[in-house]
Amino acid sequence: MTDCADVRVRELLPDYLHDALGSGDSALVRLHLRGCAACREELRVLESSRRVLSLVPSVDVARIVSALPAPPVSSSPSLRLAPSSARGWGGVGAWRVAAAALLMVGAAGVVVGRGGHWPVTSPETSPQPRVSYADDAGAEMELNGVATLAFASELSELSDASIGELLAEVELMEALPAEDPRPMVLAGDVEPDASEEVGGT
Amino acid sequence: MGLRLMSDVVAPLEEANDDALIARWKAGDQRAATLLVERHSPALARFAVSLGSLENVEELVQDTLVRAFESFDGFRSDSSLRTWLFTILRRLAIDRGRTESRRREVGPPEPGQLVTTHGALDQILADETQLRIKWVMTSLTRMQREVFGLRVSEGMSYREIADVLGTTEGAARVHYHNALRAVKEELDD
Numbered sequence: 091m092t093d094c095a096d097v098r099v100r101e102l103l104p105d106y107l108h109d110a111l112g113s114g115d116s117a118l119v120r121l122h123l124r125g126c127a128a129c130r131e132e133l134r135v136l137e138s139s140r141r142v143l144s145l146v147p148s149v150d151v152a153r154i155v156s157a158l159p160a161p162p163v164s165s166s167p168s169l170r171l172a173p174s175s176a177r178g179w180g181g182v183g184a185w186r187v188a189a190a191a192l193l194m195v196g197a198a199g200v201v202v203g204r205g206g207h208w209p210v211t212s213p214e215t216s217p218q219p220r221v222s223y224a225d226d227a228g229a230e231m232e233l234n235g236v237a238t239l240a241f242a243s244e245l246s247e248l249s250d251a252s253i254g255e256l257l258a259e260v261e262l263m264e265a266l267p268a269e270d271p272r273p274m275v276l277a278g279d280v281e282p283d284a285s286e287e288v289g290g291t
Numbered sequence: 292m293g294l295r296l297m298s299d300v301v302a303p304l305e306e307a308n309d310d311a312l313i314a315r316w317k318a319g320d321q322r323a324a325t326l327l328v329e330r331h332s333p334a335l336a337r338f339a340v341s342l343g344s345l346e347n348v349e350e351l352v353q354d355t356l357v358r359a360f361e362s363f364d365g366f367r368s369d370s371s372l373r374t375w376l377f378t379i380l381r382r383l384a385i386d387r388g389r390t391e392s393r394r395r396e397v398g399p400p401e402p403g404q405l406v407t408t409h410g411a412l413d414q415i416l417a418d419e420t421q422l423r424i425k426w427v428m429t430s431l432t433r434m435q436r437e438v439f440g441l442r443v444s445e446g447m448s449y450r451e452i453a454d455v456l457g458t459t460e461g462a463a464r465v466h467y468h469n470a471l472r473a474v475k476e477e478l479d480d
Binding site: 135146148150154 | 353
C-alpha cells in the first residue's frame with residue numbers, strides 16, 4: 091500500500107473520521123478522496139482500527155459512582171441547591187436550622203443569665219428597640235421590632251440577612267455585663283436621653 | 292424560598308459542560324457525578340485497553356475517577372477534563388506496572404490463538420482485518436499504541452496527546468505515523 095504524497099490531507103484523515111473538521115477542510119478531504127485510492131484505503135484502515143480500539147469491556151457506572159468520594163458541599167450562594175421537601179432536614183437547609191437553633195439557645199441563655207427578664211427602657215424613652223421573650227407555649231421572639239420568628243416551624247426559612255442580624259444581636263447582648271442593673275438600649279437604634287444615659291458615670 | 296442554579300434555567304443537566312457538572316457535584320448534586328462518569332468512562336476504558344490493561348479495565352477506570360473526584364480543586368479548566376483524566380489513568384497504569392506485566396504475559400500469539408487469547412471480545416471481531424489490527428497493536432511500542440489510540444479512537448489533536456503523554460507534538464506525530472505504517476504493513480502481508 092503506497093502512501094499518498096499529500097501529507098496535509100493524510101494528517102486530516104483522523105479528524106475527518108471523527109467528523110471534527112470545519113466545512114473547508116472537510117470539503118478538501120472529500121474532494122481529495124474521490125481521486126486518491128491510497129487515502130481511501132488509509133481511511134478504511136483508520137475506520138477498522140477505530141472499531142477495534144472501541145471494543146472494550148463495558149464498565150459499571152453505578153459501581154464507580156458508589157465508590158466516589160462525597161462531594162464537598164460548597165457554601166457559595168451561587169452553587170447552593172434549592173431546598174426541596176424530599177431533602178427535608180438533611181439537605182442544604184439544615185445548616186440554617188442549626189444556626190437558628192443555636193441562636194435561640196444563645197439568646198435564651200443571655201435572658202436566663204440576667205434573671206429571666208429583659209431590662210428594657212421605658213416605652214416613653216424607647217418605644218422601638220425592645221426585645222421580648224415569650225413563654226414556651228408562645229415560643230415567639232421579637233427583636234428590634236423587625237424580625238419575628240416562629241420558633242419551630244419556619245426556622246429553615248430564615249434568610250442569610252436575618253441570621254446575620256440575629257447573630258449580631260446575640261453578640262451585642264453577650265458583650266454586656268451580666269450584673270449590670272441599668273436598662274439596656276441597643277446601640278444605634280435610639281438616641282439615649284441625657285437623664286438615662288447608658289453606661290454613664 | 293427556592294434557590295436555583297443558573298444552569299437549571301439555561302440548560303438541562305445532561306447538556307451541561309464538564310465544568311458545570313463539577314460545580315454541581317461540589318454543591319452536592321450526585322446526578323452530576325453520574326453524568327460525568329457516564330460521559331467519560333467509555334473513553335477511559337478504551338485508553339486503558341490501549342495501555343495494556345485489558346483484564347482490569349473497570350478497576351483502573353474507577354480508580355482514575357475516584358482520584359479525579361478527590362482532587363478536582365487541582366484541575367485547571369484551561370485543559371479538557373478528558374485530557375486530565377487520561378493523564379491520571381496513564382500515571383496509575385504505569386505506577387502499577389500493568390503495561391509491562393501485560394507485555395510479559397501476552398506475548399505474540401499465533402493467528403489461531405487470537406480468539407481464545409482475548410476471549411469474548413474477539414468473537415465480535417469476525418473480520419480478518421480487525422483481527423490483524425488487533426494483533427499488530429500488541430507489537431507496537433507502548434508510546435506508539437497510546438498515541439495511535441488517542442488519535443484514531445478518541446480523535447485527539449497532537450497537542451492534546453502530547454499533554455496526556457508528557458511529550459511533544461512532533462514526537463506524537465512521529466509515533467502516530469510509525470504506528471499507522473505498522474498497521475498498514477500488517478494488512479499488506
